[in-house]
Amino acid sequence: MYMKGPDQVPLLKVESISKFYGRRIGCHGIGFELWPGEVLGIVGESGSGKTTLLNCISGQLEPSEGAVWYASNGGVIDMCKAPEPQRRLAMRTEMGTVYQNPRDGLRMHVSAGGNIGERLMANGLRHYGRVRRRALNWLEKVEIDQERIDDTPGTFSGGMQQRLQIARNLVTGPRIIFMDEPTSGLDVSVQARLLDLLRGLVTELDLSMVIVTHDLAVTRLLAHRLIVMKDGKSVESGLTDQVLDDPQHPYTQLLVSSILQP
Amino acid sequence: MKWMIDVDNLNKNFFLHTQGEAKIPVFRDFHMKIKPGESVALVGPSGVGKSTLLRLLYGNYKTGSGRILVRNNGDVVNMAGADPHMILHIRKWTIGYVSQFLRVIPRVPAIQVVMEPLKVRGVSEKEARPRAEELLTRLRIPERLWSLSPTTFSGGEQQRINIARGFIATYPVMLLDEPTASLDPVNSGTVVEIIKEALSQGTSTIGIFHDKDIRNRLASRCVDIQLCNNHT
Numbered sequence: 001m002y003m004k005g006p007d008q009v010p011l012l013k014v015e016s017i018s019k020f021y022g023r024r025i026g027c028h029g030i031g032f033e034l035w036p037g038e039v040l041g042i043v044g045e046s047g048s049g050k051t052t053l054l055n056c057i058s059g060q061l062e063p064s065e066g067a068v069w070y071a072s073n074g075g076v077i078d079m080c081k082a083p084e085p086q087r088r089l090a091m092r093t094e095m096g097t098v099y100q101n102p103r104d105g106l107r108m109h110v111s112a113g114g115n116i117g118e119r120l121m122a123n124g125l126r127h128y129g130r131v132r133r134r135a136l137n138w139l140e141k142v143e144i145d146q147e148r149i150d151d152t153p154g155t156f157s158g159g160m161q162q163r164l165q166i167a168r169n170l171v172t173g174p175r176i177i178f179m180d181e182p183t184s185g186l187d188v189s190v191q192a193r194l195l196d197l198l199r200g201l202v203t204e205l206d207l208s209m210v211i212v213t214h215d216l217a218v219t220r221l222l223a224h225r226l227i228v229m230k231d232g233k234s235v236e237s238g239l240t241d242q243v244l245d246d247p248q249h250p251y252t253q254l255l256v257s258s259i260l261q262p
Numbered sequence: 263m264k265w266m267i268d269v270d271n272l273n274k275n276f277f278l279h280t281q282g283e284a285k286i287p288v289f290r291d292f293h294m295k296i297k298p299g300e301s302v303a304l305v306g307p308s309g310v311g312k313s314t315l316l317r318l319l320y321g322n323y324k325t326g327s328g329r330i331l332v333r334n335n336g337d338v339v340n341m342a343g344a345d346p347h348m349i350l351h352i353r354k355w356t357i358g359y360v361s362q363f364l365r366v367i368p369r370v371p372a373i374q375v376v377m378e379p380l381k382v383r384g385v386s387e388k389e390a391r392p393r394a395e396e397l398l399t400r401l402r403i404p405e406r407l408w409s410l411s412p413t414t415f416s417g418g419e420q421q422r423i424n425i426a427r428g429f430i431a432t433y434p435v436m437l438l439d440e441p442t443a444s445l446d447p448v449n450s451g452t453v454v455e456i457i458k459e460a461l462s463q464g465t466s467t468i469g470i471f472h473d474k475d476i477r478n479r480l481a482s483r484c485v486d487i488q489l490c491n492n493h494t
Binding site: 193199238241245254 | 276277278280317323324346347349365368382
């Protein structure tokens with residue numbers, strides 16, 4: 001069997017990102033590389049700067065310092081400095097964001113099918129029948145009954161809303177997905193289902209993902225690599241199993257030793 | 263090619279910051295060389311660092327100082343300093359690892375767990391499935407269990423799933439942490455056969471086998487961790 005070398009170009013290269021809110025530090029001096037098909041977990045307690053970092057690298061918040069190089073289909077661009085249309089195009093066609101609160105990521109008064117179809121139509125697909133077929137197909141992929149296509153997300157359970165958000169994002173075939181605590185509002189059995197779904201999609205579609213969570217078990221299941229944050233800084237990073245099984249920093253050791261074993 | 267793995271001047275301590283800054287020394291100036299196709303058994307009393315060494319070789323534990331050189335498709339990679347991206351590449355193609363315990367993922371069927379190492383190499387399900395079925399049959403996992411998640415399997419069944427997963431793809435190096443620990447003699451015999459087949463194809467194995475008989479059947483050389491280590 002032919003053994004390929006590791007990929008030569010990272011999809012995302014984050015260089016020393018900082019975000020200051022006046023004198024307060026959101027995040028400070030964070031850098032990493034994300035490769036195609038790789039899942040990066042960002043962990044840490046509330047207020048450690050995880051979400052600030054995620055928003056900076058996903059183009060939703062302008063960092064105070066640093067650069068985010070993204071290898072888009074049209075060439076490498078700096079997500080912080082690229083012209084607005086170029087940045088928007090990359091965000092709309094090649095990136096997706098799944099929010100902790102489905103209300104931030106879904107249109108609550110538009111049908112499930114409309115939610116999924118919106119990005120397709122924004123990217124130029126006009127044929128109603130085709131949009132609907134793609135929406136049905138994605139409902140099935142995320143394990144939502146196809147009969148619910150005309151219902152609004154408000155009538156869905158929390159787990160279904162999260163899965164609808166995922167479908168809405170993945171329908172245009174993005175290369176990278178940003179997720180902020182996608183499982184934290186869900187009960188455990190629903191969490192397992194969502195995680196399993198995500199695992200499958202990541203492999204099937206060769207997706208890259210950055211996932212912010214405070215749940216170390218989630219990262220063990222999904223993430224290849226971890227960044228542990230405390231007070232806006234990265235205190236430790238590395239392979240997920242190495243960081244969890246042989247944590248070096250006192251704070252990571254505290255986090256790992258604080259997990260309750262059922 | 264003289265060696266497949268060259269462990270040079272390895273040092274490893276555990277620092278328990280949350281437990282009064284305790285320091286637990288494990289390796290000091292440890293050396294070991296493994297040749298291609300060689301089968302080495304790690305020996306020494308419990309707690310001496312046998313499993314730790316396997317985990318260091320796999321990049322699961324972080325090396326303190328020293329080098330762990332591995333031949334990877336013509337290149338030499340130092341696992342002790344390699345970035346996560348490279349370590350994942352090595353785990354995909356060069357070093358396989360069978361631990362004592364299966365880390366089960368809820369809802370994923372046993373057969374998928376077994377096929378995964380081939381699928382991440384880009385092998386199609388159509389090609390991977392027959393190989394998985396063959397291994398599961400050899401290891402006497404009843405067919406009705408193949409489509410179920412191993413979460414509820416017995417310890418012995420989980421371990422056999424782990425073996426099947428470990429040996430479905432071929433690796434130049436295999437790390438084996440008590441692969442037969444919770445198996446009956448018949449199944450242990452099958453596992454020994456599977457390991458021997460890998461050895462005959464040129465795989466180097468580094469293993470921990472508490473069962474003397476199994477160790478004698480598999481190992482061409484024993485490495486006594488205490489004797490190679492300078493801290494005691």
